[in-house]
Amino acid sequence: MTSLPVSELEPDYALSAYDYELPSDRIAQDPVTPRDTSRLLVIDAERNLLHHHFYDLPNFLRSGDLLVFNNTKVIPAxxxxxxxxxxxxxxxxxxxxxxxxxxxxxxxxxxxxxxxxxxxxxxxxxxxxxxxxxxxxxxxxxxxxxxxxxxxxxxxxGQIPLPPYVTDSHAEPERYQTIYAEISGAIAAPTAGLHFTDQLFEKLQAQGVDRAFVTLHVGIGTFRPVETEDITQHIMHNEWCEVPEETIAKIKETKARGGRVIGVGSTVARSLESSNYEAFKGKTNLMIYPSYEWKVLDAMITNFHLPKSTLLMMVSSFLGKDGREFLMSVYQEAIAKEYRFYSFGDAMLLWK
Missing domain, CATH: 2.40.10.240 (QueA-like)
Structure with a gap:
């Protein structure tokens, strides 16, 4: 896409349209204990906002649904x-x-x-x-x-590298790993997965909710600032990912029986969208922003993201028409309701 003069950019493609003010005390410095006592802001298919806790997640899923996780493990980078x-x-x-x-x-x-x-x-x-x-x-x-x-x-x-906005944390290194982290290679955690506990997994399994895994080693591409006002000109840094055949098979089986596929985090979303319903192993620099046509996910679990970040653009895209404007209003609601933001913060469940 050819870059347009800033004055001619559609708002969805303008970096400044993804900016917002966040009070510093909303940036979570430590995770909550237990992990699943974090708050969960649910946006249903009619765009209603529902305020819950993460341990309430089973209430929004049903037998036959599939959760897809990123099993990467943070290295002491x-x-x-x-x-x-x-x-x-x-x-x-x-x-x-x-x-x-x-x-x-x-x-x-x-x-x-x-x-x-x-x-x-x-x-x-x-x-x-x-x-x-x-x-x-x-x-x-x-x-x-x-x-x-x-x-x-x-x-x-080496040491586990906490994000630069976590400046006063007392968290042990294992709290910056998901409980299912397995394959070493990431320099940052897939933070949407930090909320899951063994007890929550047991409850979901008993409910008939299946799970599958991809691997995306979170790198600088996820966090590198967008430096062009025209976001379509931003080039993502490559990140290595793998979507196994077994995961693709589970996704297809889930869809065929009328189940729903829920991606746990933006890294899962990027992996699955890069695979396009086929087993995939390699690097991806896929950047998702409004007007992108989603192929796989029916819902996404994600944390609250930094202003002007590619992650904010991805979530805006997932919410569909007028998604950016709606998401920015949701963020203002979350700030007013004193949700905790960023890596150690609270989560959202978004239905397409």
């Missing part, structure tokens, strides 16, 4: 080291490149040109061998002992 001069360095691992190479965001970036060395431990170093143009991330070649395993070293030296 934040690491601290020093330059040879002693200057402290912080890195955020983004994507493995093979052969002990990683793409990583670095601080301070200006002081880490190609050829720089970062020392993490006595026998663990990394050399900057390239710079990725779109994100300015560094291509790091790690140098470790011949008999060492880099993944194990990262587990030992």
């Amino acid at each position: 934040r690491m601290y080291g020093k330059k040879l001069s002693g200057v402290p360095v912080e890195i955020l691992l983004m994507e493995p490149l093979g052969n002990n190479r990683w793409l990583a965001l670095v601080k301070p970036g200006k002081r880490l040109p190609i050829g720089s060395t970062i020392v993490f431990a006595e026998n663990v170093k990394a050399t900057v061998e390239g710079i990725e143009p779109s994100t300015r991330a560094r291509e790091l070649q790690f140098h470790i002992p011949a008999d060492a395993d880099l993944d194990k070293i990262i587990d030992q030296l």
Whole structure:
């Protein structure tokens, strides 16, 4: 799509139309305990707003429905080291490149040109061998002992990276993982899944609600700011995902018997829409915004998202005609009702 002058942009395509003011005390710093006692704002098919708690979710599902989850696991992607001069360095691992190479965001970036060395431990170093143009991330070649395993070293030296807006959290690292996290590779949690508990799963299973899984390793693409006022010109960074044949089969079976498919989180939505009803393994840079024609999901569970984020654009699209205007009014209602926002915050259930 060719970029239009800002004055000619339709509001749904204008970045500024996705902005809103959020009081700082609405940004959740810690998750609630138990997980499923978070609040749940339900938007039904007639756009009524219903205020509940997450443990009420079974009341809105029925036997034969299918919940689809993202089973990615957050890795301890934040690491601290020093330059040879002693200057402290912080890195955020983004994507493995093979052969002990990683793409990583670095601080301070200006002081880490190609050829720089970062020392993490006595026998663990990394050399900057390239710079990725779109994100300015560094291509790091790690140098470790011949008999060492880099993944194990990262587990030992790294820390789970909480989002930058979580500045005063007392949460243990496992609270930033879903209880079904299995496949390591994400640098951020698929936060819509943080609300589920074993007890809630037992209740849903007894009710006849099935579940299936995809894997999308949440990367910088999900959180990278949109820098163009014309959102159609934003290019998403690739994220790796897999939609297994078993999951596609369950989705088709569910649809055939009149059941409904509910995606738990925006990452599940992107994975399934990228698959287009076929097993899929690879990278996706799919960006979803108003006018997108949804193919798979009947409902979505999601948290409250940052202003001007691609996630806000996706949810606006899911709500259909006038979805952006309606969603922005819902957010104002949620602020007034003192819902908790972002990763450790409350959730929404949206029916198409």
